[in-house]
Amino acid sequence: MQHAKRYKALLLDVDNTLLSFRPSSEAALRKAFQIHHLPYEDVYYEVFYWVGEVLWEQQRRERLSVDEIRTLIFPRLLSAIGIEADGNALSDTFHLQLHEEAVPEPGAVETIAKLSERYQLYVASNGVLEMQRSRLEIAGLANYFTDLFVSDDIGAEKPSERFFHEAMRRSKTEPRELLFVGDSIEADMIGAARSGIDRCWYNPQQLTAPARPKLNYTITALSELPRIL
Known part of the structure; x- marks a missing residue:
């Protein structure tokens, strides 16, 4: 030993x-969708999670910055789930909500x-x-x-x-x-x-x-x- x-x-x-990031980010994502009057389904978090995993892997390999992930993740999420909305505004709201989770x-x-x-x-x-x-x-x-x-x-x-x-x-x-x-x-x-x-x-x-x-x-x-x- x-x-x-x-x-x-x-x-x-x-x-x-x-x-624990998952429960905090899941609550923040749900609240962000509600604030922007967007429909929300539980599966959206799974999409958000896997989009994030791909981007964070690039960050860990020093190919993306944290700021770039913040810019990219919500437009990619919205595209994947087929919802038209302002990805940047949704991202800002999500991160404000995450402050409290x-x-x-x-x-x-x-x-x-x-x-x-x-x-x-x-x-x-x-x-x-x-x-x-x-x-x-x-x-x-x-x-x-x-x-x-x-x-x-x-x-x-x-x-x-x-x-x-x-x-x-x-x-x-x-x-x-x-x-x-x-x-x-x-x-x-x-x-x-x-x-x-x-x-x-x-x-x-x-x-x-x-x-x-x-x-x-x-x-x-x-x-x-x-x-x-």
């Missing part, structure tokens, strides 16, 4: 690590409370700073974090080394002092590995681990974190 390493700080992803991952609040007694905690997320701050506040998590590193404020996106280097500069930490906890192999694990930061893969679906990058830890529940560190 690997001996635990003493870290100074933990970097944690938000969506699908601290907060937050469902913690199982065990997130209890785990973060415990970890905050031993470590400096930092958010490391692609997205919009004020949105993530609002959602973490609603979830009862914001006060546990020393700072929030979010791509629109950082000026770079995971998995780029610029994102991680700026996070280290702001937190006054070095790679050896950090552990990154996140669900995405491409954005989180590969991004952290490029910068020499240890990695903990949050894998609640118990997917097969990739050969690369090397993972220092793998957990299937957030409650495992305090026990392994």
Whole structure:
């Protein structure tokens, strides 16, 4: 069994690590359609999800930016479901609604409370700073974090080394002092590995681990974190 390493700080992803993205985004999508007086069916979220997956995969490969995804996703969704509407306006409304939606991952609040007694905690997320701050506040998590590193404020996106280097500069930490906890192999694990930061893969679906990058830890529940560190 690997001996635990003493870290100074933990970097944690938000969506699908601290907060469950699906219930939050599904509620925001339904409300956005209602606000724009558009018909809504449950299957529309499934289309939204898969359109988003295709675009986010391109972002993780550094071929699209978060802003470009925001511009593209709703016109593609509307085209796929055959509804004529203003995609940009719908996108703006969706993101405003998402500010107010937050469902913690199982065990997130209890785990973060415990970890905050031993470590400096930092958010490391692609997205919009004020949105993530609002959602973490609603979830009862914001006060546990020393700072929030979010791509629109950082000026770079995971998995780029610029994102991680700026996070280290702001937190006054070095790679050896950090552990990154996140669900995405491409954005989180590969991004952290490029910068020499240890990695903990949050894998609640118990997917097969990739050969690369090397993972220092793998957990299937957030409650495992305090026990392994």
